Amino acid sequence: MPEITTPYATGTPCWVDLMAQDQQAALDFYRDLFGWQGEIGPGEFGGYAVCTLHGKPVAGIGPAMAPEGQPDPPTVWTTYLASTDAPATQDAIVSAGGTLLAPVMDVGDLGRMLIAADQQGAVFGVWQPGAFHGAGVVNEPGALIWNELNTNDVPAATGFYGESFGIEIQPMEGADGTYWSLNVGGRSVGGATELGDERPGVPPHWLTYFAVDDVDSTVDALVKRNGTVLAPPFEMMAGRMSVVADPQGATFAVLNPKQM
Known part of the structure; x- marks a missing residue:
């Protein structure tokens, strides 16, 4: 674990x-x-x-919780x-x-x-x-496995996250210039992708990925529990994944990573 x-x-x-x-x-x-x-x-x-x-x-x-007088x-x-x-x-x-x-x-x-x-x-x-440092388990089924910045401007994001956190955003090897790695201390800790014309109206955001043993069965279970499929299961460089939303509309991804 x-x-x-x-x-x-x-x-x-x-x-x-x-x-x-x-x-x-x-x-x-x-x-x-x-x-x-x-x-x-x-x-x-x-x-x-x-x-x-x-x-x-x-x-x-x-x-x-919304501040008084503000929308939810x-x-x-x-x-x-x-x-x-x-x-x-x-x-x-x-x-x-x-x-x-x-x-x-x-x-x-x-x-x-x-x-x-x-x-x-x-x-x-x-x-x-302080007493709590964050996630105590990652990269296993049911746990956080990846965090991805979806942005309109990768060069601007590179400058911003570099100045704010010391994060380096560099092209990911094998991605043909379409995906970037977020590196801390020379280690990849997340990814970045550019919002293109194929996703009109989608605002810049961070996408959370959770690991699963079987993407297709997880998506089936989500649908049975009134979740929504935004991108059906598909193969990509890192494994098989799907983008979904829970019954209240929160978007996240599920990923079964390739065994390296």
């Missing part, structure tokens, strides 16, 4: 969470789909649930990038042309977080670990 027992390097995707209009329904859906265990958390943390797989934290699910926020998965100094990262994000959506806040003794958007509008979180 690929367990993570030490803090993630700055710029590495370290956590994902979902803010859902119906938190209990989301907990039930992902329990049935991926085998997660989780329950509505204490009020002091807004009921936020840390879901586990084999007893290790794998993702968060919380209740979507969309139900989306958010990717969090690791930082050792959230205030300094916040300053770097603003300096690089990003937009702060929720400034640095303490989450008890667990850590510090903020929510921001890059220059193109792709929303992401930042996590500075």
Whole structure:
């Protein structure tokens, strides 16, 4: 089991969470789909649930809450990038042309977080670990396996994430200039792709990938639970995948990676 027992390097995707209009329904859906265990958390943390797989934290699910007088926020998965100094990262994000959506806040003794958007509008979180460093298991069925930036401008994203986190965005080997690798310390920690004319109206975003043993059967199970298939299962460079949405509209991908 690929367990993570030490803090993630700055710029590495370290956590994902979902803010859902119906938190209990989301907990039930992902329990049935991926085998997660989780329950509505204490009020002091807004009921936020840390879901586990084999007893290790794998993702968060919380209740979507809109500020008074504001419309309900969309139900989306958010990717969090690791930082050792959230205030300094916040300053770097603003300096690089990003937009702060929720400034640095303490989450008890667990850590510090903020929510921001890059220059193109792709929303992401930042996590500075305290007692909690993020996902405790990755790269196995039911767990986070990949995080992908979908952007309108790869050169601009390269500058922004480089200035904010030290992430290097470089062409991925074998992708013929159509896919990029997000590298931290010389190691690939995620990917980037350019939104083209074939996806009109899709805004820049971060896409969360979860590993599964069998993409087709997972998609069948999702449909039976009122999920939606956005891109039917297909073969690609890294394996077999599908892009789907849960019953509340949160988009994510499932991937059965090729054995290397």
